[in-house]
Amino acid sequence: MSVSANSKTEQHLTERLSTSGFRFTPHRQHVYDVILNKRDHPTAEDVFIRTKKTMPEISHATVYNCLDALVKCGLVRQVQLERGATRFCPNMEEHCHYFCDNCGEVFDVALRTDSALMPRPPGFKVDHYDIAVHGLCAECAAKSKK
Amino acid sequence: MSVSANSKTEQHLTERLSTSGFRFTPHRQHVYDVILNKRDHPTAEDVFIRTKKTMPEISHATVYNCLDALVKCGLVRQVQLERGATRFCPNMEEHCHYFCDNCGEVFDVALRTDSALMPRPPGFKVDHYDIAVHGLCAECAAKSKK
DNA sequence: GTCAAGATTTAGAATAGTTCTAAATCGAAG
DNA sequence: CTTCGATTTAGAACTATTCTAAATCTTGAC
Known part of the structure; x- marks a missing residue:
C-alpha cells in the first residue's frame, strides 16, 4: 500500500478539488496521501518532509498551497492546538x-452532542466547530504523580 | 478609570501570582490591566502596543513573559483561532x-453543557476546554448574500 | 494539433510571531 | 547591606508562513 493505492480516494479527491475550482495535480494527490497515511496531526513542515520521500522536488510553498486547497475543498481540517505550527x-x-x-x-474523539443546539450570537452562520481539550494523557498523568 | 483603578483586582493579581511562584511587578499589572480594559482578544503585539501607552519602556520579551505568567497563574487564557498570532x-x-x-x-458565549460528561480517552486528565466556532457573523453573513 | 490564458509550481526573499541570550536591574531574605 | 534568584532589556535568532517573479503545465478555443 502506497501512494495512490486507492483509486476510489483519488476519484473523490479529483471531484472535491474540481467542485471548488481547483485542478487535480500529482502534488495535491501526494500531499493528501501523506495526510491520510499517517494520521498523527502533522504540521505543514511534517507534511513537507514526508511528501519529499515520494516526490523529492516538491517545494515548501507548494505544500502550503496544496494544504490550503485541501482545506478549502473540505478534505482536510486545520487544527490549532498550541502557539506555533498549525496541524x-x-x-x-x-x-x-x-x-x-x-x-x-x-x-480524536467523536462528538456525540448535537452542536447545532449550542447557543450562538444572533445571526451567526456556523461553518464548523473546533474543539480542543487540553490536559494530560494517561501516561503523562501517571508520571506526573510520582 | 485607568491603570490600577481597582485595588481589589490588584489584590487578586498579587495573590494569584504568588501562589504560582511569581512576583507581583508593575509590568505584570499593566499588562493585566490592558487585557481587562479592552476585551477584544488581542494578540501579544496588540497588548505590547497598548501597554506601551502607559509604560513606554516595556519590551517585547517582557510582554510575552508577563502573558505567560498570567496564563500560568490562571488569570488569562490563550486562544488559537487562526494560523498566526495567539490571542x-x-x-x-x-x-x-x-x-x-x-x-x-x-x-464569547457562555457554555451551558456539562463538559465533564463528554467522552474522553481513558485516563486523560482534563485541564481545560478550548471551543471555537468558525463561521460568519451576522453582518458578514448578510453581506455575503448580496 | 497549436496557441493563448490562466493555474500551478519553484527557489528564494520577505515578513510575522515567538523564543533565546547575556547583561543589567530589582527585591526579598538573611 | 549583601547575596541570590527573579525580572527586564535590546536585540539576535529562530520558526512558521506568505510573497514574488519566473518557469512550467493544462485546458479550451480555434
Whole structure:
C-alpha cells in the first residue's frame, strides 16, 4: 500500500478539488496521501518532509498551497492546538481533539452532542466547530504523580 | 478609570501570582490591566502596543513573559483561532469563541453543557476546554448574500 | 494539433510571531 | 547591606508562513 493505492480516494479527491475550482495535480494527490497515511496531526513542515520521500522536488510553498486547497475543498481540517505550527487532520467527522500539554500527543474523539443546539450570537452562520481539550494523557498523568 | 483603578483586582493579581511562584511587578499589572480594559482578544503585539501607552519602556520579551505568567497563574487564557498570532482572553468562565472567518470578530458565549460528561480517552486528565466556532457573523453573513 | 490564458509550481526573499541570550536591574531574605 | 534568584532589556535568532517573479503545465478555443 502506497501512494495512490486507492483509486476510489483519488476519484473523490479529483471531484472535491474540481467542485471548488481547483485542478487535480500529482502534488495535491501526494500531499493528501501523506495526510491520510499517517494520521498523527502533522504540521505543514511534517507534511513537507514526508511528501519529499515520494516526490523529492516538491517545494515548501507548494505544500502550503496544496494544504490550503485541501482545506478549502473540505478534505482536510486545520487544527490549532498550541502557539506555533498549525496541524492538519483528514478526519472530517465532527470530533474533538484531546491534546496532551506534556507530550503533545493528540487523540480524536467523536462528538456525540448535537452542536447545532449550542447557543450562538444572533445571526451567526456556523461553518464548523473546533474543539480542543487540553490536559494530560494517561501516561503523562501517571508520571506526573510520582 | 485607568491603570490600577481597582485595588481589589490588584489584590487578586498579587495573590494569584504568588501562589504560582511569581512576583507581583508593575509590568505584570499593566499588562493585566490592558487585557481587562479592552476585551477584544488581542494578540501579544496588540497588548505590547497598548501597554506601551502607559509604560513606554516595556519590551517585547517582557510582554510575552508577563502573558505567560498570567496564563500560568490562571488569570488569562490563550486562544488559537487562526494560523498566526495567539490571542489572549481574561474571561476565565467556561465559554466558547464564535469567530467570524471574514472580519475576524470574536464573540464569547457562555457554555451551558456539562463538559465533564463528554467522552474522553481513558485516563486523560482534563485541564481545560478550548471551543471555537468558525463561521460568519451576522453582518458578514448578510453581506455575503448580496 | 497549436496557441493563448490562466493555474500551478519553484527557489528564494520577505515578513510575522515567538523564543533565546547575556547583561543589567530589582527585591526579598538573611 | 549583601547575596541570590527573579525580572527586564535590546536585540539576535529562530520558526512558521506568505510573497514574488519566473518557469512550467493544462485546458479550451480555434
